Amino acid sequence: MALNARIIVLCMGLLMISVALTPTLSVDAQGNSSDKIKLFGWFAWWNFDTSKLYSKYKYFSHVSPFWFKVDDDGSVVPIKSIGDTFKNFVSFAQDKGIKVVPTVICHSSSLIKLILNNQTSRDMVEEIAKVVEDYGFDGVNIDFERVYSSDRQAFVSFLRRLKLRLKQIGDKEVSVDVFPKTRDVVTGYDYEKIAEVVDYVVIMAYDYHYPGGSPGPVAPIWWIQDIIEYALTKVPSNKLIIGIPAYGIDWPVGGTGKAVTYGSAISRAKALRVKVLYDYKEGEYHYSYTAGRRRHEVWFSGPASHLDRLKLIKKFGLKYVAVWYVGIEDSSFWNALDEVNRKNLSDIVIETYPKSCKGYERYEIKGRLEPGIPKAKIYVMYSLDNGATWILDKTVTTDNTGGFVYEFLPTKGGVYLVLFQWNGSEAYLGDYELVTIRVTLIQTKTYLTLKVNNTSPVVGSYVEISGKINPPIAGAQIDLYYSTDGSWIKISSVLADDKGEFKYVWRPQTEGKYCIKARYNGSKSYAPSEHTLTIEVQPKSSLKINLASHNISAVLGEWVKISGYVEPRMSVNLKIYFRPEYTSEWSFMCEISTNSSGEFAHLWKPYETGNYYVKVAFEGNPYWKPTYAILIVHVEEKREEMLIELILVLIIVAVAAALIVVKKLLIR
Incomplete structure (x- = not known):
């Protein structure tokens, strides 16, 4: 009730953090029991x-x-x-x-x-x-x-x-x-x-x-x-x-803190989308945030x-x-x-544990759940970042006397916080116990080298990633990752050969700057290591299709030549499609290849008169963007056939006229 904590707090919080140790119960607190x-x-x-x-x-x-x-x-x-x-x-x-x-x-x-x-x-x-x-x-x-x-x-x-x-x-x-x-x-x-x-x-x-x-x-x-x-x-x-x-307190770094309630602290964290942590050692919630370019740190009381x-x-x-x-x-x-x-009290008692130990060696941590609670599930978690993140390792079950054994096998060096937690029962309150173990890794230092065959590949092309681990570790697993925005995405894992060398072929799918990382996670004898490099993936180049003509007049029944060349001049595969002007659907004509000079030609015979659209298309490859060119073909009937038809029409007209004249003469 210190004076500096007695300030007006206006916000009442209704939001609850669900904590394993704090189940919400609705029970009557009535009764005159002295306890x-x-x-x-x-x-x-x-x-x-x-x-x-x-x-x-x-x-x-x-x-x-x-x-x-x-x-x-x-x-x-x-x-x-x-x-x-x-x-x-x-x-x-x-x-x-x-x-x-x-x-x-x-x-x-x-x-x-x-x-x-x-x-x-x-x-x-x-x-x-x-x-x-x-x-x-x-x-x-x-x-x-x-x-x-x-x-x-x-x-x-x-x-x-x-x-x-x-x-x-x-x-x-x-x-x-x-x-x-x-x-x-x-x-x-x-x-x-x-x-x-x-x-x-x-x-x-x-x-x-x-x-x-x-x-x-x-x-x-x-x-x-x-x-x-x-x-x-x-x-x-x-x-x-x-x-x-x-209450809790919200401190601006270097400034005077202000009192906060649980509800107001949680509401701010939710609005700012920051992670709220429970510190098992201190028994309070906390988080940090930035407002007005000033970092704040918040500690407060809550359910746990x-x-x-x-x-x-x-x-x-x-x-x-x-x-x-x-x-x-x-x-x-x-x-x-x-x-x-x-409820009654329970108590997790850790009887034996190593305060310091070596990595990749097994240690038994023995404990009891008092008062001798059998068949209880104890959740064992550990943290290597002072409680910022917890990793659930395993659950152990108490024996008939409440005893339990946890096998501790550290694979990293540093200070481990190991948390043993029981969530309680209808008769007993839950409990937890936290122990600190300092782990030392006695390992040979390793070095990774990494290279690529092309530091400026075209998007979609193949990039050969290779490297070596020293000293050579045959069968060492090397994990490969890439990042374009700071978050790492795994490409694959490869195994080093007898010389410690490894190789992998990969295709970047988008253009831009890529950071590539190779990581060796270490073992009992060898320390982890990693190496990164940067490549700049280039956009695909544009290919141009040049047609000999974009408008062709043709006669029904005769061959139409579709020809041209591509720039830059090289050998590529092209597909040709056509459609009459009265439909929007393209029909496949054929697939052809240009010669080494980029030239192509194809003969096609239209099957009816009218206007046709012909599309010559390049559908792309790892190096070149897709493109196409359009030509229009006007198809007419043969002229000899048109002349005969005209003569026949004239004959028919002449005969009809003659018959009319004869008919009039007969009537007279």
Whole structure:
């Protein structure tokens, strides 16, 4: 509840990340079982979401409205006016058996020092007692932050007087918020002495990384565990409350971070299409993005974070959890609280594993799933990039006593994060365990050379890729790839011969710049290596078909010569098609080849009169683009036949005329 984390958060997130360890369950948190974790809920005055109390009241043991402050003159005053909304909130909570303990804040070290002066301290005690009595509160939560270490005893004395005074008006509770620590260091908060005086010590286990500092997890899970372990050496478990965050922080690099909710963080990641990662070691979600040419890093709590923290609290037998603050948490917090209260704990314990080892050697990692859960599937994943990507290696099944064995066979050097994960059952919560193994490869260094027979081939032509691996490794698999846009596409795999040489013939299908890569992935004895080179694939050249004529007149029944030449002059195959002008369908005529000078000729006899279209086509090859040329052939009948037909027509006309004349003479 540090001041720099208390800013107004306007966006509530409804989107959920589906995490294997965080199944969403809908169960009733009712019941009076003593092992259930209850919520000490802070409610902020600037975002007073009373609906969470009305809908989730069964989860609460206490509500603490963040409503009163110490003024500059040492008086206790409301931060916000106390109206019907606040009064109804208090009345509803107390009707449901929930204790109302408003927070009184003071974040000025110098003002706190003044308050802890004997007379001022007595006046402050009376003011707080009056507030508690006048409003019928069940106690008070003291949030004096940044107490000087020199004032630690005076602070305990103040709390003692306050507790004694509140006891006089009905044995009211006193809880105090303290900064976290993991070892004995002198601060303004003497855990042990404070615990002797007050009813509850609330440790604000967040702001490990804070808005004004460097980016990182707000409340890493290992840090919370260290806090609890230390606190239990000073504070009885029934008095200890661990405060966890419901918020995250978005840091611009080199700037001050701003608080975000789970929902707003996820919405931004979705809009920007960036990958959200869960850091199993830290117990928080994170991602980075760029806005306005400035890189941002975001860390925040979500489904798996809530579950991991609540499981930890249950593991140490604590009965309460506080959250900063009620109203910005997402629904997965309540789901996690349900699940932790309904199920038993499980625990993956890794008993033996190599902290460092050699590559290409087998190692047994032995573990147990407590409390002796049999036939459970343990998923084993590893990461070589600090958790950015996880590779599922295999699943192992526990034996009848909950034991399991995983065979670890590393094939790469580096730091392996190995994750063992069980997803849980109806009776047990899931669990995971992370181990770190440093792998060293003792290998002979290899070198790849790569070349091509043509660095400027024409698109579609054959390119011979060849190379050699040194030292020569007979049978070594060489993987070949190409890239035109930064992403690698596999061409093929080839095996090196006894001399370490390899060869492959490949046809690029598009023009442009290609990067070609040969990669050897290594073995137990030899280290991986790769080599790249660049070629520029040229577009195909244009071929031109020149016809002897584009218009030919022909007589039906006689041969028509179709001829010409191609440029550049060379031997190629051509196809000739034709169609009468009354149809759009081409008919195949023949296929011919040009001579070495590029010349061609073909005789064709049309079968009817009219206009024909003749197409001479080159259909392309790896070096030349397809092309064609068109000529028109006009086909007429023979002239002798036309003359005979004309004479016959004239004779017929003459005979007809003669008959008409004879007929007229006979009539006379």
